[in-house]
Amino acid sequence: MQETDPDLLAKSAPPKRGILGHIRELFRLRVDKSTARVGLAAFCFVMLFGVIGGRLVFLAMTSDNSSAMRRAASSEISAARPDITDRNGEILATDVKMVSVFAEPRNIIDKDEATELLTAVLPDLDATDLRNKLGTKKGFVWVKREITPRQQAEVHRLGIPGIGFLPENKRVYPNANAAAHVLGFANVDNVGIAGMEKYIDSQGLQDLNGAGFSISASDLKPVQLSLDLRVQHALRDELAKGMAKYKAKATAGAIMDVNTGEIIALASLPDYDPNNPVDALEPDRINRINVGVFEMGSTFKALTTAMALDSGKYTINSTLDARSGLRYGKFTIGDYHATHRVLTVPEVFIHSSNIGTARMALGIGVEGHKAFLRKMGQLTRLETELPENAAPIVPPRWGELNTMTIAFGHGLAVAPLQALMAVGALVNGGALIPPTFLKRDEVTARQNALQVLKPETSEAMRYVMRLNASNPAGSASAVAIAGYFVGGKTGTAEKVINGRYSKNKNFTTFTAILPADKPKYVFLTIMDEPQAVEGTYGFSTAGWNAGPVTGNIIERIAPILGVPPRFEPPVMPFPLMSRLNAWGIK
Helix, strand or coil: CCCCCHHHHHHHCCCCCCHHHHHHHHHCCCCCCCHHHHHHHHHHHHHHHHHHHHHHHHHHHCHHHHHHHHHHHHHHCCCECCCEECCCCCEEEEEEEEEEEEECHHHCCCHHHHHHHHHHHCCCCCHHHHHHHHCCCCCCEEEEEEECHHHHHHHHHHCCCCEEEEEEEEEECCCCCCCHHHHCEECCCCCEEEHHHHHHHHCCCCECCCCCCCCCHHHCCCEEECCCHHHHHHHHHHHHHHHHHCCCCEEEEEEEECCCCEEEEEEEECCCCCCCHHHHHCHHHCCCCCCCCEECHHHHHHHHHHHHHHHCCCCCCCEEECCCCEEECCEEECCCCCCCCEEEHHHHHHCCCHHHHHHHHHHHCHHHHHHHHHHCCCCCCCCCCCCCCCCCECCCCCCHHHHHHHHCCCCCEECHHHHHHHHHHHHCCCEECCCECECCCHHHHHHCCEECCCHHHHHHHHHHHHHHHHCCCCCCHHHCCCCCCCEEEEEEEEEEECCEEEEEEEEEEEEEEECCCCCCEEEEEEEECCCCCCCCCCCCCHHHCHHHHHHHHHHHHCCCCCCCCCCCCCCCCCHHHHHCCCCCCC
């Protein structure tokens, strides 16, 4: 056998390669006629991937600008707001999603062309203003807020680089004018401007961090008001009818639960639509219940009577001399319907005697009178959830003459809601409960209540208010509605014009309680400059306008409030008055 040379075998065997060698061999190009084409393809791929890589590097380097734009947009987008509902869960205010157009001026190449195209699609844009916006170097500007879907499609078809869309929250009020003065409104940025909308912002209940994207109104806890939408509609409707019938300049009304302080309804006419609140700026559209301050006229006699009885210096059977006018220096106080005789305390009330009421206040004294009104919340600003409120106008120097006139409602101007709160305390057992526009129960309300009257004084006030409605001579006979045990008090004050009382311009008020034996609700109606019309026999005082309007309100609303009619009078509704054999007890 022939032996093989090991050196020769080693030379003839193929060289050993590692993995790297095999890869090189796989991609090794042979020098033939296809080499040029393959090289060209490789060059193209290298250029393509180079461009893509360069673009990625550019985007990474300019990410701060994009972030700045996003931050600018986020700061501009309106926050989500919680729904506002009535006490029964009915929606009073809610958010809906809208789309707005924005621009990135730095990315718009031809500003003039963009302005021309956008104003053609959105003709209500101001071309000069838009051109100025696009001419800036800002990263974000609004073009138009809250556009329609059709407008969005038309802008999209323009295909302008640097123009985009962002979703926003728009506040809507499905019931239009209903409860406008309580709800207030939010502006285009969904920021609360007035009413409960502003209260929501002050409490931080809206979504400020979500910027309208991650959180919607449905994710936020609704704000439940004390209002009853059914009662609100009925109250506003009856006030509108009364305003037209008596040709009043304005009117307003409110209904309060005397045991919880909840405002069940509040309306002030003329009002406005919070969906288009431009009318809210008109001076006659104020909330007269909260913001207006007025001399409340004879409704203040209820406070004076309660003060006299609660002091212990007078009883329900005390008498006061009203045979002639009450003189003080060069002034003489007289009665509108003079009786020219001695009157009992209930008679002073039902005949609305200025003389008798002034004598009661004088019997208490100036300091005692001031202390009582301060305790009843009439001398300081009343604060509720509504940011709109007014301080009372108190005489700078308060002497005996001031006490005499303030006793029957002249010389001290308060917000009607303050007077309503005080009357609630007169009839609910003597607890002064601050009014609220949020739903709450009686236990919670009583925790913050101040006992300002004796329970027996409260019964006496319920009695005289009922007597004023049931007695034919009473000024509140307009609310003596069959089936309802109602009580009340009228008030007529001459308006102050240029520093003087006007003889032909009245501000009339009517306060009513329902039911009088165990009140649940107190009603207030005010009318600004009502006129004498057919059927009022030339009178424009409260008993001829504010009184009948309140009667219509009670008759319509009592069934909604769950107060059933009672055609048989309650048995001994005022037990203490019966034991004292008060005047008028049968």
